Amino acid sequence: MKRRDFISKSVQAGLLAGSTLAFGKDFLFEKTFAQENYDLVAVKGGEPAAMFDKAIASLGGMKNFVRKGQTVVVKPNIGWDVSPDRAGNTNPQLVKRIIEHCFDAGAKSVYAFDHTCDDWTRCYSNSEIEKAVKDAGGKIVGGNSESYYQEVSFKGGKKIQDAKVHELILQSDVFINVPILKHHSSSGLTISMKNLMGIVWDRGYWHRNNLHQCIADFPLYRKPDLNIVDAYQILKRNGPRGVSDADVVTLKSQLISTDIVAADAAAAKLFGKEPDTIPYIKIADEMKIGKMDLSKLKINRVIM
Amino acid sequence: MKLAFLKKIRVILSLIFFFSILFLFIDFRGLIPTEYFKPVLYLQFIPSLINTLGGLAIAAGGFVIVIILTLLFGRVYCSTICPLGTLQDIFSNTYRRFKKKKYYRQLKSYKWIRYSLFALVIIIFFSGSLIGIYLLDPFSNFGRIISAFAKPVLVSFNNYASFSLQKIDIYFLYPVEMKGTSLIAITFPFIVLITVLVMSVKTGRLFCNTVCPVGTLLGLISKISLLQIDISEDKCKGCSLCERTCKAGCIDRKNKTVDFSRCVGCYNCLTVCPSGGIEFKSCFTKKNKNNGINLDKREFIKKVSIYFLTLKGISLAQVKIIPKKESTVPIYKDYPVSPPGSKSIKHFTSRCTACHLCISACPSQVLQPSFLEYGFTGMLQPLMQYKDAYCNFDCTICSEVCPTGAIESILQEKKKLTQLGKAKFIKENCIVYTENTACGACSEHCPTKAVRMISYNPQNTIADKSLTIPEVKEEYCVGCGACEHACPVKPYKAIYVEGNPVHLLAKKPEEEKIEKKIDYQEDFPF
Numbered sequence: 001m002k003r004r005d006f007i008s009k010s011v012q013a014g015l016l017a018g019s020t021l022a023f024g025k026d027f028l029f030e031k032t033f034a035q036e037n038y039d040l041v042a043v044k045g046g047e048p049a050a051m052f053d054k055a056i057a058s059l060g061g062m063k064n065f066v067r068k069g070q071t072v073v074v075k076p077n078i079g080w081d082v083s084p085d086r087a088g089n090t091n092p093q094l095v096k097r098i099i100e101h102c103f104d105a106g107a108k109s110v111y112a113f114d115h116t117c118d119d120w121t122r123c124y125s126n127s128e129i130e131k132a133v134k135d136a137g138g139k140i141v142g143g144n145s146e147s148y149y150q151e152v153s154f155k156g157g158k159k160i161q162d163a164k165v166h167e168l169i170l171q172s173d174v175f176i177n178v179p180i181l182k183h184h185s186s187s188g189l190t191i192s193m194k195n196l197m198g199i200v201w202d203r204g205y206w207h208r209n210n211l212h213q214c215i216a217d218f219p220l221y222r223k224p225d226l227n228i229v230d231a232y233q234i235l236k237r238n239g240p241r242g243v244s245d246a247d248v249v250t251l252k253s254q255l256i257s258t259d260i261v262a263a264d265a266a267a268a269k270l271f272g273k274e275p276d277t278i279p280y281i282k283i284a285d286e287m288k289i290g291k292m293d294l295s296k297l298k299i300n301r302v303i304m
Numbered sequence: 305m306k307l308a309f310l311k312k313i314r315v316i317l318s319l320i321f322f323f324s325i326l327f328l329f330i331d332f333r334g335l336i337p338t339e340y341f342k343p344v345l346y347l348q349f350i351p352s353l354i355n356t357l358g359g360l361a362i363a364a365g366g367f368v369i370v371i372i373l374t375l376l377f378g379r380v381y382c383s384t385i386c387p388l389g390t391l392q393d394i395f396s397n398t399y400r401r402f403k404k405k406k407y408y409r410q411l412k413s414y415k416w417i418r419y420s421l422f423a424l425v426i427i428i429f430f431s432g433s434l435i436g437i438y439l440l441d442p443f444s445n446f447g448r449i450i451s452a453f454a455k456p457v458l459v460s461f462n463n464y465a466s467f468s469l470q471k472i473d474i475y476f477l478y479p480v481e482m483k484g485t486s487l488i489a490i491t492f493p494f495i496v497l498i499t500v501l502v503m504s505v506k507t508g509r510l511f512c513n514t515v516c517p518v519g520t521l522l523g524l525i526s527k528i529s530l531l532q533i534d535i536s537e538d539k540c541k542g543c544s545l546c547e548r549t550c551k552a553g554c555i556d557r558k559n560k561t562v563d564f565s566r567c568v569g570c571y572n573c574l575t576v577c578p579s580g581g582i583e584f585k586s587c588f589t590k591k592n593k594n595n596g597i598n599l600d601k602r603e604f605i606k607k608v609s610i611y612f613l614t615l616k617g618i619s620l621a622q623v624k625i626i627p628k629k630e631s632t633v634p635i636y637k638d639y640p641v642s643p644p645g646s647k648s649i650k651h652f653t654s655r656c657t658a659c660h661l662c663i664s665a666c667p668s669q670v671l672q673p674s675f676l677e678y679g680f681t682g683m684l685q686p687l688m689q690y691k692d693a694y695c696n697f698d699c700t701i702c703s704e705v706c707p708t709g710a711i712e713s714i715l716q717e718k719k720k721l722t723q724l725g726k727a728k729f730i731k732e733n734c735i736v737y738t739e740n741t742a743c744g745a746c747s748e749h750c751p752t753k754a755v756r757m758i759s760y761n762p763q764n765t766i767a768d769k770s771l772t773i774p775e776v777k778e779e780y781c782v783g784c785g786a787c788e789h790a791c792p793v794k795p796y797k798a799i800y801v802e803g804n805p806v807h808l809l810a811k812k813p814e815e816e817k818i819e820k821k822i823d824y825q826e827d828f829p830f
Contacts, residue, residue: 045824081696109473117749117790119668119696121334126698142478147467185757186744188770203745204792210741212768236818238753246815252824269830279742279768294830301828 039297040257040266046304048232049097051254055228056101058300059256065226066174068106073172074098074138075224077180077195078114078129080241081122087233087248088241089123090180092132094230094254098178099136110138111168114198117241120144141168149201156287157217159209164201169222177224177260181231181251181267183239186211188278189271190240191264192227193219216283219260223289227263229255231270261290262297269294307584311571314383321347322390325443328705329450329664330458332480338704341661347385349518350441350657351707354434358655358709371525378526378533382512382519382568388442389512389568391449392504396551399505408508411553413563418513422520433681438657439492440517443707445500447659448493448673448684455664456482482669483692489673492684508551513566523565531584533567533574535560540581546573632733632796639803640677641688641725641783644695645703645714648806649678655710658684662702662711668693670785671702685710688724690785690801695724697751697784720751723810725783725801727755727776733798736773740766746774746787746799752813754780755787755799774799779811 041058043051056062066072076090084092095112102110112133116123120142124130133140142148149164169175179195186207187194193215197203206214231253238247253270257263261284265275275281275292285292324344327336345351352366370381382389400406421440428436438444459480466477503511512519526532535546540560547557550573554566573582639649643662646652663671663686672689674682688695703714714722727746735743747755757772774787776799783801791797 042828042830044828081698119693119699122667122696122699139473139475141475145463145479145481147463147479184744185747185772186742207743207745207792208735208739208794210739212742236820240748241751243751243753243813244815246817249818249820249822251822266828266830270828272829277770279770299828299830303825303827 037298038300039259039291040255040262040294041300041302042266042270043254043302043304045252047252048091048094048230048254051232051252051302051304052094052097052101052228052256054302054304055254055256058302062101062105065176066102066105066107069108070106070173071171072099072102072107072110072174072176073168074102074110074112074133074176074178075169075195075199076112076114076129076178077182077190077198078120078123078127079117079198081118081126082242083126084128085233085245085248086242087180087182087235089127089129090178091230091232092128094228094232095129095178096132096136098176098228099133099138102174102176103137107174110136111141111172112138113141113143113166113168115143115166115200115203116198143198146201152221154221156220157214158287159213160206160217163205163218163221165221166199166201169199174226175222175224177227179227179229180234181229181271182235182242183237183247183271185239187215187280189264189268189273191229191267192224192260193264193280193284196224212279212283215280216287216289219284219289220287223260225258227255227257227260229263229267231255231267234271236271259290259297261285261292262294263290265292265294266299307571307574307582311575314380314569314571317384318390318393321385322387325387325446326450326454328661329447330455331664332455332459332462334665334667334701338665338701341665341705342707345443345661345707347381348443348707349381349386349522350437350443351659354437354655354657355707355709370522374522374525374529376530378529378531378564378567378569379519379522380569381522382509383570386442386446386512386518388446388500388516389509391446392500392509392511393551393570395501395504396508407548408551408553410547410550410556411507411510411513411566413554413566414510414514418520418523421515422517425517432654434654434657435681435683437517438659438684440515441657441659442512442516442518444657444659445493445496447661447664449497449500451660451664452490452493453497483672486672486675488675489684508553509568510553512568513552513554519568526567527565529564530586532564532586533562533582534564534585535562536581536583539579539583541579543578545576545578546582549573549576632738632793632798633730635730635796635800637800637802639725639805640674641690641785641801641803642807643671643686643688643702643711644700644719644722644724644807645706645711646807647712649803650805652710653678653682653685655708656682656685657708657710658686659707660684660686661705661707662686665701665705667699667701668696670695688783688785688801688803690788692789694749694785694789697782697786720782721810721812723782723804723808725781725785725803726778727781727783727787727799728802729755729774729776729799730796731773731798733793733796734773735793735798736760736771740768740771742768742771743792744772744774745790745792749786749790751784751786752780752782752810754778754782754810780813782810 041055043055076095078089080088082088099110130140152165153162179192182190184190231251235242236249268275346366349367425436463479466479544557547555552566552568554563642652670693671686673684674687703711747757758775760771760773785801787799
């Protein structure tokens with residue numbers, strides 16, 4: 001069975017590579033020649049995969065982040081046992097496309113996981129992310145066993161300076177953070193920084209010890225190499241799980257940035273909130289983890 | 305020797321039943337679709353009996369088939385359908401493979417123990433508790449033994465294998481954390497396992513002929529079975545092979561009699577007899593033997609009834625969760641939470657045989673064996689243990705697998721509105737109150753947003769204007785325990801679920817559509 005999968009996937013990968021050659025570079029990497037050094041790219045009006053093609057192209061393509069032979073860990077939000085239309089988890093189409101880009105850039109292997117809240121096997125399957133990852137040729141890994149988590153420590157945090165972090169984060173060359181923008185009952189909004197709670201074992205500790213400060217502290221351990229904020233469908237209220245699809249608004253947007261604070265600030269704006277009203281964004285800005293003031297950033301705005 | 309093929313059929317059938325039931329209990333990855341559970345367990349006597357007594361569908365009457373089978377052929381149930389019977393055969397065969405002494409010996413009938421235990425079970429049942437039945441029921445004991453011992457062993461192997469494979473970048477297997485395995489929950493299955501092991505090794509099927517209530521009942525029925533095994537006066541040469549191969553110890557070679565009420569229908573005697581001296585005879589033509597049952601135990605029965613009537617009173621006492629450390633407000637629960645589909649604690653405890661199949665099948669492992677939460681007479685019956693996990697909102701697996709109808713099938717839509725209990729908030733324990741820092745883990749996890757966050761700033765003294773504190777709207781609460789599980793406060797939670805003795809209907813969460821026209825061509829807000 002595995003062998004058959006492998007063969008069919010090799011054929012798929014071959015076809016993709018072949019069509020890329022046939023249709024030219026623009027098929028995947030649009031306008032790579034015109035790229036500038038943007039701090040943030042915002043795309044609107046397309047499907048998740050197509051928007052990502054545009055966004056990554058304007059950052060010079062995935063090859064700027066993933067080099068040949070490297071291992072990549074993609075961290076979507078798979079926290080809840082809900083279907084994709086409920087916007088509780090990252091869009092599976094987006095996850096799939098990201099992994100495809102990683103492989104096109106020459107990645108040796110791509111892993112995806114999340115430390116879910118609901119029962120993880122159900123989250124993985126109902127979110128359709130497990131299938132998306134496998135279809136793209138990536139490996140989906142569990143995140144709900146403490147045995148995966150390794151003790152790390154880092155400097156500069158005001159409330160946390162150590163944590164148990166998933167071994168994939170320690171082992172992988174490239175770390176791509178793929179949160180979904182959602183209303184969140186604990187932290188106001190969950191975006192890129194909040195999504196990092198899913199690579200940590202003991203989240204209760206954060207909740208007990210000034211949640212906002214902990215969220216702002218943690219990127220000091222390791223900032224993701226790229227943050228891709230899925231704002232295709234968002235939870236406008238009742239987050240992070242949502243009660244029904246009445247909580248969902250289709251924004252058809254996407255943000256990508258290497259600056260985790262800038263990504264969260266822009267996402268907060270998209271949601272309709274000022275970034276400085278979300279304590280952890282403000283704290284992270286003050287701690288110089290990234291820049292919250294969007295007016296000082298070079299932003300590429302793409303409307304499809 | 306013509307009848308020797310019967311043993312082969314018996315062995316094949318027993319292995320089919322044994323392994324299909326075993327797989328249901330050890331399937332920690334949930335690979336077996338839940339539709340298979342009930343058909344596989346259809347013929348299990350006690351679950352089927354309780355299911356039918358509970359007034360559920362005639363389709364649940366697998367025990368009737370067992371009775372008919374017994375009326376025709378005797379206790380074939382004990383050697384084919386019963387998984388604990390086959391487990392005992394596996395124990396004794398394995399033991400005899402390595403021992404010189406391979407023979408069984410003839411056993412006394414131990415009638416007094418046998419029938420008084422049976423009477424006790426019946427009395428306890430009519431005094432309103434299943435505890436007698438389910439502590440002795442072979443199927444439930446098998447389930448508890450497998451869930452408590454075989455499954456953890458398998459999971460450990462799986463975890464070891466999965467880590468080894470991950471080192472070479474293969475993620476086909478994944479490690480599984482076993483939650484909440486308490487000492488109490490494994491003590492009773494351990495005692496039963498040791499008893500069964502020792503008894504089967506030493507005396508074959510003595511357990512089935514003294515302890516097991518199903519064995520006793522079917523034994524009584526088998527006295528009037530149509531076809532009974534008997535020793536032929538003419539053909540028997542008195543070699544005693546049958547007696548020494550009989551694991552029930554029910555063959556008396558000297559008198560050439562078979563105590564058919566103790567015969568488990570294994571047909572080993574048919575296979576070994578060199579002269580064809582074992583044959584089937586109709587109950588009408590069989591030699592008349594003196595098998596009178598001494599039912600003159602009125603005094604004893606009376607005492608036992610009084611004893612258990614008293615116990616019923618004890619079982620209603622409230623159970624306190626005793627605090628270990630003194631720090632915040634301790635939690636007292638008046639009622640435990642019974643699983644969705646169980647309707648009420650009474651309905652549940654009067655039908656559950658504590659076979660622990662739901663515990664094995666529960667993907668979130670929120671179902672755990674109880675200790676005294678349901679009272680003494682509900683010991684080992686599963687409850688929702690929110691310390692370890694919480695009930696997955698969309699999941700109805702326990703209701704799909706329950707063989708006794710203690711947890712009745714419930715549709716997902718109905719389950720989502722079934723209130724198992726109500727969340728209670730203890731403000732004095734909450735981080736927001738004690739630390740003035742943001743939390744909301746409870747509200748995050750709440751699937752209906754019965755726990756919501758409201759602005760919190762007493763006397764305008766807190767700098768963080770965005771601070772919020774939980775508020776419970778009980779009418780929307782389904783009692784899934786997500787809030788209790790997620791609450792990070794130690795040692796006492798700031799929110800917990802108080803069980804509903806009778807499950808109620810929760811209000812459907814409001815679904816007001818957000819009216820928002822979005823212009824996808826509009827500029828970004830930054």
